[in-house]
Amino acid sequence: MIGTVIRDDGVGSRHVFDRQTPTRVAEDYRQLRTNLQFLNVDDPPKVIMVASAMPAEGKTTAAINLGLALAEAGRQVTILDADLRRPRVTSYLGMVGGVGLTNILAGTAVMTDVMQPYADTGVSVIGAGPTPPNPSELLASKHMLALIDELRGKSEYVLIDAPPLLPVADSTGLAVMVDGILLSVRYGKSRKDQLEQAAATLERVGARTLGVILNIVPPKAGITAAYGYGYSYAETAPESKQRRGRRRAS
Ligand SMILES: Nc1ncnc2c1ncn2[C@@H]1O[C@H](COP(=O)(O)OP(=O)(O)O)[C@@H](O)[C@H]1O
Numbered sequence: 001m002i003g004t005v006i007r008d009d010g011v012g013s014r015h016v017f018d019r020q021t022p023t024r025v026a027e028d029y030r031q032l033r034t035n036l037q038f039l040n041v042d043d044p045p046k047v048i049m050v051a052s053a054m055p056a057e058g059k060t061t062a063a064i065n066l067g068l069a070l071a072e073a074g075r076q077v078t079i080l081d082a083d084l085r086r087p088r089v090t091s092y093l094g095m096v097g098g099v100g101l102t103n104i105l106a107g108t109a110v111m112t113d114v115m116q117p118y119a120d121t122g123v124s125v126i127g128a129g130p131t132p133p134n135p136s137e138l139l140a141s142k143h144m145l146a147l148i149d150e151l152r153g154k155s156e157y158v159l160i161d162a163p164p165l166l167p168v169a170d171s172t173g174l175a176v177m178v179d180g181i182l183l184s185v186r187y188g189k190s191r192k193d194q195l196e197q198a199a200a201t202l203e204r205v206g207a208r209t210l211g212v213i214l215n216i217v218p219p220k221a222g223i224t225a226a227y228g229y230g231y232s233y234a235e236t237a238p239e240s241k242q243r244r245g246r247r248r249a250s
């Protein structure tokens with residue numbers, strides 16, 4: 001498990017965490033960012049797919065907010081909506097939909113035509129575009145691989161919002177093109193057998209699962225964040241430095 005995200009009504013309705021007010025959910029996304037940055041430090045994953053076994057397990061919301069948290073730390077991030085049957089990235093962000101990934105794959109647009117900056121956050125967004133009849137084929141195409149390579153050269157992180165793994169085969173072809181996969185699991189809803197099946201599907205195709213996000217956790221569940229909660233070295237360190245300084249001065 002590389003992160004937990006608490007259920008937050010503001011995020012549930014506005015889809016992005018409030019960057020002004022300190023909240024637990026914002027802290028959770030920042031902790032997820034931190035934990036992600038500690039993975040494989042010698043060969044850190046750049047192109048990351050956010051997947052889940054079934055729909056409505058918090059993938060899109062996690063991809064968007066992890067992207068915002070990375071951008072907040074100065075990283076250049078592109079979010080790509082690859083859930084071609086149920087695209088939500090642009091609508092969640094209140095951006096223009098319409099053209100996007102499927103236009104690039106069909107050759108009717110180039111990347112720069114359809115890439116949009118999200119406010120002044122440092123996050124760029126490529127929406128899904130019009131729904132095609134053959135999402136699985138498009139996502140597993142050489143065009144898709146070429147696009148991922150192009151994005152890799154342009155951004156520090158590429159977060160791909162993927163279709164759910166079990167109902168459709170759309171994301172298995174894509175899974176092997178990315179550096180790693182974050183599996184979103186919804187507290188109290190995702191079933192163990194579904195998660196096992198999703199993980200087995202990814203393993204079978206040789207994809208690399210980075211870890212699990214335990215998502216939309218009710219505050220009452222009493223689950224603390226995966227790492228970092230309850231312990232703060234930061235609070236004591238500056239004080240002891242000060243004390244050392246004083247001691248030296250006296
Ligand atoms: N941390 C959260 N707190 C409250 N609601 C959330 C949270 N994350 C996601 N949701 C809500 O849960 C629902 C499913 O999330 P979504 O990101 O669309 O999932 P998926 O992309 O897996 O279908 C949406 O209505 C979304 O607003």
Ligand SMILES: [Mg+2]
Nearest residue numbers: 059060083088
């Ligand atoms: Mg979604």
